[in-house]
Amino acid sequence: MPTETQETVDNRSIVGGGGGDIHVSMKPVMVIGPRPERSETGVWVGISAITMSFAAFTSAMIVRQGASSDWRHFHLPLILYLNTLILLASSGTLGLARKHLAVVAGFLASAPSKAKDGYSEGIGWLYVTAAMGALFVIGQVLAWRNLAAEGLFLSTNPSSSFFYVFTALHAMHLLGGIAGLIYIIRKLNRTNGTAQTTGLNAVCIYWHFMDGLWVYLLILLAARA
Amino acid sequence: MHEVSSNPVAHQHSAPTGFIRKYVFSLDHKVIGKQYYGLALVSVFVGMVLSWLLRVHLAYPNWHIPLLEKVSKVGAPGGVMTPEYYLSLLTMHGTLMVFFVLTNAPFAAFGNFFLPIQIGAEDMSFPRFNMMSFWTTFLAFLVMMASFFVADGPPISGWTAYAPLSAVGGDAGPGLALGQTLWAISIAIFCVGSLLGALNFISTTLDLRTKGMSLIRMPYSTWAWFVTSVIALLAFAVLLPACILLILDRVAGTSFFIPAGLILSDKLQPHSGGSPLLWQHLFWFFGHPEVYIAILPSIGIISTILPVFTRKPFLGPRALIGSMIAIGFLSYMVWGHHMFVSGMNPFSADIFSVPTLIITIPATIMTLLLTASIYGGKMRFDTPALFCLGFISVFISGGISGFYLAQPSLDSYLHATYFVVAHFHFVMAVASLFGVFAGTYFWFPKMFGRMMNEKMGKWHFWLTFLGVYCVFMPMHYLGLVGNVRRYSAFVDDYLAPLIPVHRFITIAALLTGAAQLIFFWNLAWSRFKGPLAPENPWEATSLEWSTTSPPPFDNFGARHPVVSHSPNEYGVEAADGTDYVMQTAPSKSA
Numbered sequence: 001m002p003t004e005t006q007e008t009v010d011n012r013s014i015v016g017g018g019g020g021d022i023h024v025s026m027k028p029v030m031v032i033g034p035r036p037e038r039s040e041t042g043v044w045v046g047i048s049a050i051t052m053s054f055a056a057f058t059s060a061m062i063v064r065q066g067a068s069s070d071w072r073h074f075h076l077p078l079i080l081y082l083n084t085l086i087l088l089a090s091s092g093t094l095g096l097a098r099k100h101l102a103v104v105a106g107f108l109a110s111a112p113s114k115a116k117d118g119y120s121e122g123i124g125w126l127y128v129t130a131a132m133g134a135l136f137v138i139g140q141v142l143a144w145r146n147l148a149a150e151g152l153f154l155s156t157n158p159s160s161s162f163f164y165v166f167t168a169l170h171a172m173h174l175l176g177g178i179a180g181l182i183y184i185i186r187k188l189n190r191t192n193g194t195a196q197t198t199g200l201n202a203v204c205i206y207w208h209f210m211d212g213l214w215v216y217l218l219i220l221l222a223a224r225a
Numbered sequence: 226m227h228e229v230s231s232n233p234v235a236h237q238h239s240a241p242t243g244f245i246r247k248y249v250f251s252l253d254h255k256v257i258g259k260q261y262y263g264l265a266l267v268s269v270f271v272g273m274v275l276s277w278l279l280r281v282h283l284a285y286p287n288w289h290i291p292l293l294e295k296v297s298k299v300g301a302p303g304g305v306m307t308p309e310y311y312l313s314l315l316t317m318h319g320t321l322m323v324f325f326v327l328t329n330a331p332f333a334a335f336g337n338f339f340l341p342i343q344i345g346a347e348d349m350s351f352p353r354f355n356m357m358s359f360w361t362t363f364l365a366f367l368v369m370m371a372s373f374f375v376a377d378g379p380p381i382s383g384w385t386a387y388a389p390l391s392a393v394g395g396d397a398g399p400g401l402a403l404g405q406t407l408w409a410i411s412i413a414i415f416c417v418g419s420l421l422g423a424l425n426f427i428s429t430t431l432d433l434r435t436k437g438m439s440l441i442r443m444p445y446s447t448w449a450w451f452v453t454s455v456i457a458l459l460a461f462a463v464l465l466p467a468c469i470l471l472i473l474d475r476v477a478g479t480s481f482f483i484p485a486g487l488i489l490s491d492k493l494q495p496h497s498g499g500s501p502l503l504w505q506h507l508f509w510f511f512g513h514p515e516v517y518i519a520i521l522p523s524i525g526i527i528s529t530i531l532p533v534f535t536r537k538p539f540l541g542p543r544a545l546i547g548s549m550i551a552i553g554f555l556s557y558m559v560w561g562h563h564m565f566v567s568g569m570n571p572f573s574a575d576i577f578s579v580p581t582l583i584i585t586i587p588a589t590i591m592t593l594l595l596t597a598s599i600y601g602g603k604m605r606f607d608t609p610a611l612f613c614l615g616f617i618s619v620f621i622s623g624g625i626s627g628f629y630l631a632q633p634s635l636d637s638y639l640h641a642t643y644f645v646v647a648h649f650h651f652v653m654a655v656a657s658l659f660g661v662f663a664g665t666y667f668w669f670p671k672m673f674g675r676m677m678n679e680k681m682g683k684w685h686f687w688l689t690f691l692g693v694y695c696v697f698m699p700m701h702y703l704g705l706v707g708n709v710r711r712y713s714a715f716v717d718d719y720l721a722p723l724i725p726v727h728r729f730i731t732i733a734a735l736l737t738g739a740a741q742l743i744f745f746w747n748l749a750w751s752r753f754k755g756p757l758a759p760e761n762p763w764e765a766t767s768l769e770w771s772t773t774s775p776p777p778f779d780n781f782g783a784r785h786p787v788v789s790h791s792p793n794e795y796g797v798e799a800a801d802g803t804d805y806v807m808q809t810a811p812s813k814s815a
Contacts, residue, residue, distance in 0.1 A: 038350045038351070038428060038432050038433075041350070041427075041428045041431050041432050042350060042351060042354075042424060042428045045423075045424045045427045045428055045458065046424055048458060048459070048462075049420055049423075049424070049458050049459070049461075049462040050462070052458075052459045052462035052463060053462045053463065053465060053466050056462070056463040056466040056467070056507060056510070057466050059506075060466065060467075060470060060481065060503055060507060063500060063502075063503045063506070064481060064498075064499070064500055064503060067498060067499070067500035067502075067503065068484075068485065068497070068498030068499075068500075069498070070480075070485070070497050070498035071498075154473070154477050154478075154479060155477055155478035155479045155480075158479070158480060158481070158498065158499075161473070161479045161480075161481065165469070165470070165473070169469075
C-alpha cells in the first residue's frame, strides 16, 4: 500500500489516496487542496434536501395508496433492471476515473509521462461514466414507452402517476450529475488534469448518491407500484 | 484597532466593472442582499395596499372604490369587490407577505448581506448559486403577480391553497383556473430559489469562517440565519414536491389530492380517490417550520442589536443558541396543530398538541433572556433599540395566545376565527417585521454608508407600535365572540353588531399603514441625504463594524480579520477607554 510512503499532508481532498494498481515508487507529493472543499460541503447539503424531497414523495405515495381502493398494481418494465445494472456499473467507472486522476499532480514533476497517462485514462473513464448515465436516462425513456404501450400513462392510476413522477425526477437529477461530469471534464482539460479543486469529489459523491437513490426507488416501486 | 491576518485573500471572483454585473446580475452577496431587500419592500407595499382594500371592505362593504374597478371589472363591478374577489386579494396578501416579505426580508436580505461579513468571509461559498437564488425568487414574484392580470384573477384558495379547491380547476370558482396554476408554479419556483439560498447559507457558515471565528463566537444573528437555513432547506424540500403534485393534479389529470365523485358547477370531476388531507400534511409539514423561518432570523437580529443599546452582555448566549436549535428541531413535530379540525384522527391531535406546548419552552426562554438582558443596562433609546423593545412586547402578546390555540379542545372553537388572525399576525408577522425594522435602522449605515433620520425613526416606531396593538388586539375579542375569518362582509347576520369593532380596526390599519410611509420616505431620504456614517456608529462588536461603511467589494480590503473575542463584550472597561471590545481586538495574551 503506497499511502505509508507518501508525504501526504492532507488527503482530505484526494479521497482514494492515489493507490491501487498504479505502483508508486517515486513518492508522489500530494498537493493540498483548500480545506474543507466547498463543493463537498455543498453537495452534502444538496443531498440532504434531495433526500428530504424524496422522503416527502414516499410518504405521499404511502398515504395516497391507503387513502382509497383505486390503486392498481402493475409489473415494472424489465428494462429497468438493465438500466439499474448500467447505473451501478457507472459508479464503478467513475471510481476508476478518480483513481487515475488522483495521481496526476503527484507525478507531474517526477514522471510527466505517467502523469499524462493517468490524466488521459482518467478523462476517458469520466466520458464513459457520462455516457453510461446518458444510456440510463435513455433506458428510462424506453421504460416509459413500454408502460405507455400498455396503456399506463401519468394520469391513468395513482400507481402509474407515482412511477412517472419518481423516475422523471430521478432522471432530471441524474442529468444534473451528467452536467457536473461535463463541467469537471472541461475544467480538467483546461489544466491538463492538474486542477486541484475540480469538484471531482463532489460530483463523485453526488453520482454515487444518485445510484443509491435509484436502487431505493426501484425497491419502493417494485414493492408498491 | 483590528487584528488581520497577513495572508492576502484570493477572492473567488474579481470586482465587476459593467453596470449589469455590478448591479443586476451581481455575484456580490451585498448587492444580492440589497436586491432581496428591494423585492421585499415592493412586496410589502403591495401586500399592505391589499390589506387596506380588505379592511375597508370589511368595515364599509358598500363603499365604491373606482380604482378597484379599473384593476378588475369582474372582481369589483362598480368598484365594490365581490366576495370571491375579496378572497383573491386575501390569498395574494397572505402569499406575498409570508413568502416574499417574511421569508425574504429578515432571512434572505439581511442574511445575504451580513452573514458572510459577520463570519469574516469575503463572499458566500457559491456566489453563482446565490445570484441564481435571487433571480429565481424574482421570477417567482413575477409569475405570482401575473395572476392579477389573467382573465379570472388571482386564486381564492388562500395562501395555504387547500385541496381539493386548489387542485380542481376553473369549475370550482374564480381564480382557480389559470390564476391558481400560476400560484402553484410561482411557489414551486420560490422553493428552488430558497433551497439554493439555504444551501449557500449552510455551506458558508460551515466552511468560510475566518481565523478565530469558532461557532460559539458567531453573532446571534448569524446563528439564527444558520439554524433558519437548515429549517428552510428541509421545509422547502417538502413544499416543492407538494407543489409538483398539485401542478400535476391541475394540468396532467392526476388524482393525488382530488377525491372521487366531486361535482362542481354541475360537472363530475374526472378524478378518483385522491386525499385532500395529504395536501394539508405536506403543506403544513412545510408551513409550520415556515413560521420559524419567518421569526427566528428576527429573534437573532434582535438578540444581536439589543446588547449594543443596553451596553451590557446578552444574558445566557448558550441558552439562546440552544433554544434556537431546539426550536428548529421541534418545528418539524408540530404541523398537525394546524389540522385539529381537519377530520384527522382525534388522538393524533393530542400527539401534536404536546410538542406544540413543549416548543413554547425554548420560545419562552428566549423571551426571558431578552427581557432579562435589559435589566441593569444603560439603555440608549435609539430607534433600533425601540424596535427591539417593541419586538419583545409584540412577541409576548402574540405568543401568549398560542398557548390557548395549542389545546385541541380550545382550538376547535377558535379555529378559523379572528383570534387566530390576531395570534399569527402578532407573533409571526408584526414581530418579524419589528426585527426587520430594527435591523434596517441598525444596519442601514453599514449597507448604504449613511445614517437614517432618528426623528422620523422614532415617529415611525411609536405610531407603528400603538397602531399594531389597535389593529390586532381587538381581533382577539372578535375571535372569542365567534367572528369567523375569510368572510368578506358581516351584514345581515349575527355578526353585524361587531361591525363597529371592524371599523375601528380598519381606521387603525389605515393609519398604521400610513405611518409606514414615514419609513419609506426615511429610507429614500437617508439613502441620498443622510449624514455620512462612520465605521462603527453604534459602538458594536461584531465584524461588520470593523470595516468601512459601506464595506468594500471584498468586505475587508483583501485581508481576513482575525477574531479573538465573543460578540458579547459590552459593559467592560476596555484599554482604549470605551465600554466594549470588538471581536477583532487583539487578545490580551497576544
